[in-house]
Amino acid sequence: MNFPKEVTVTDQRIDISFFSDTQKNFVRNITESIISNYTQSKAVRQIVGIAGPSGAGKSLLSVLVQTLAKDHYPNIPIYAVSIDAFHFHNNRLRAHHADEKTLMELKGRYDTYDISALEAKLNKFAALEALSFPTYSRKLHEPVDDAIIIEEGSGILIIEGLWLLYDDHGWENIRRYLSHTYFLSSGKNSLREHTIKRHIAGGRSEGEAAEQYEQNDLKNAELVLKTICIADESLLWPN
Numbered sequence: 203m204n205f206p207k208e209v210t211v212t213d214q215r216i217d218i219s220f221f222s223d224t225q226k227n228f229v230r231n232i233t234e235s236i237i238s239n240y241t242q243s244k245a246v247r248q249i250v251g252i253a254g255p256s257g258a259g260k261s262l263l264s265v266l267v268q269t270l271a272k273d274h275y276p277n278i279p280i281y282a283v284s285i286d287a288f289h290f291h292n293n294r295l296r297a298h299h300a301d302e303k304t305l306m307e308l309k310g311r312y313d314t315y316d317i318s319a320l321e322a323k324l325n326k327f328a329a330l331e332a333l334s335f336p337t338y339s340r341k342l343h344e345p346v347d348d349a350i351i352i353e354e355g356s357g358i359l360i361i362e363g364l365w366l367l368y369d370d371h372g373w374e375n376i377r378r379y380l381s382h383t384y385f386l387s388s389g390k391n392s393l394r395e396h397t398i399k400r401h402i403a404g405g406r407s408e409g410e411a412a413e414q415y416e417q418n419d420l421k422n423a424e425l426v427l428k429t430i431c432i433a434d435e436s437l438l439w440p441n
Contacts, residue, residue, distance in 0.1 A: 203230050203270045211261045212284065213341045214403050218266075224440045232384070232437070233267045237275055239382055240358050246330055249379050252362040254386035255423035256310070256415075257396035259439050260284075260362040263386060267360060281352055285363030286338035287345050288320040310418055312365045312425070317372040324379040327352065327359050340404045364422060367429035377432075385433035392439070393423065 205226055207219040240248045252260045264282040271280045289295075295306040295314060305314050326333045337349035352359075365373045367383060377383070388396070397419050401411035430436055 213339045249359045251366045251380040251383040253366040256419045257393035258386045264360040264362045279357035287336040367432040383433045385430045386437045388439040
């Protein structure tokens with residue numbers, strides 16, 4: 203499986219030309235695992251979940267799997283979707299409060315997503331219906347509706363995000379749609395570095411990005427890491 207030099211993840215171009223052979227083989231193995239599980243199941247459609255803390259590389263992994271599979275398994279459509287696409291829009295987040303903050307200040311926490319909308323989309327996909335999924339733009343910092351069009355027929359949906367394995371606030375209703383779940387993580391310093399870098403790429407200053415990580419992302423990560431025991435497989439992004 204040949205690797206591209208860069209991919210687009212939530213409107214951001216990601217340079218992967220520096221990937222080591224170990225990292226490339228890691229992605230290849232996950233791709234083969236997902237395809238193998240799907241073909242062996244003989245299911246028409248399958249939903250795979252990738253959970254883990256911010257900065258672990260969930261979005262990147264799902265897009266890379268989609269990219270590699272498209273070249274090597276063109277008869278098996280794969281769709282990569284992030285739960286970030288189901289964030290409430292910013293005007294709603296600004297208008298609602300929790301813990302003496304606006305939900306906008308807490309954006310990324312378990313209660314800043316439209317879980318009912320996500321569940322409805324997963325239900326349609328599982329029912330073999332034609333449908334569309336939104337994406338999340340890190341340029342607009344908003345969901346973009348109907349960005350991913352799925353026709354009737356077979357395929358694999360890779361859904362990734364922090365809270366897929368969380369057992370409260372409605373997230374417990376999501377797990378039943380997932381045929382197989384991975385929990386992806388990385389070293390503590392790597393998680394911090396990657397998350398701050400992403401915030402800067404999205405328009406924050408270095409100081410703002412660091413503050414956002416300490417005040418929000420780190421607290422979310424502490425909760426998310428407790429869900430690792432629920433996953434079918436635990437993965438550590440290699441160096």
